[in-house]
Amino acid sequence: MSATTRPATADAPFVRRILIGVALLFLAAFLLLPLLIIFTEAFTKGTAMYFAALREPDALAAVRLTLLVAAIAVPANTIFGLAAAWAIARFDFRGKTVLTTLIDLPFSVSPVVSGLVYVLLFGAQGWFGPWLRQHHLQVIFAVPGIVLATIFVTFPFVARELIPLLEAQGRDQEHAALSLGASGWQTFWRVTLPNAKWGLLYGIILCNARAMGEFGAVSVVSGHIRGQTNTMPLHVEILYNEYNFVGAFAVASVLALLALVTLALKSFIEWRSDHAI
Secondary structure, three states, rough: OOOOOOOOOOOOOOHHHHHHHHHHHHHHHHHHHHHHHHHHOOOOOOHHHHHHHHHOOHHHHHHHHHHHHHHHHHHHHHHHHHHHHHHHHHHHHHHOOHHHHHHHHHHHOHHHHHHHHHHHOOOOOOOOOOHHHHHOOOOOOOOOHHEEEEHHHOHHHHHHHHHHHHHHHHHHHHHHHHHHOHHHHHHHHHHHHHOOOOHHHHHHHHHHHHHHOOHHHHHHHOOOOOOOOOOHHHHHHHHHOOOOOHHHHHHHHHHHHHHHHHHHHHHHHHHHHHOOO
């Protein structure tokens, strides 16, 4: 091969530059520019107004509710994801394909539709509505409904990260541990879980990000009660509709910061996972 001959699979330099330029322009237009606008609008009237908007009682209530819902939904989905991934990757059973398909259901169903399903089940005129009223329990337009809707839209993330990882690792190490006398739980805690820890953390980070940023399903079941059932995304919508742009973008900037932290953690987990192999 002569010095001027390039491999058949190599692209010309100008092609690479064009592709990189297109990618950078896309990121600038649809990622960096919106973030810049959010922070610019949030500080339009100065830092005093910015922090005043964040200290407002309804904003603090929205932050607390968002953190509370995430604190319930993420551990619940972590437990489910571990159990589902371990069952699917390690055992053969009837209905395995159905279970795998159902895990992907929230990805294919609109969050608004999932919220409506919970209203039909637990609303005042829903299937369980009369029973809930008799026992003085409220699910819809209350925190339990928000938690249920959030769990539904976020439960695939942990399982979907762990299933391919556990399948790729195989069962050799676990069989070796069992042959040496380890119990099933000992094998899980000392062999399976340590090998899957980076994938588990990655799934938890994605699950938490979606839980704190969910809008559609939560909007349907929350009732938009200020100071009680408004999460941060819902509070942003209300403030924006009231033309309180500083307040809306101030709360939105907190969500944006959480998203940036999530991206940083995601990149760190990917880096650690690559170096752990």
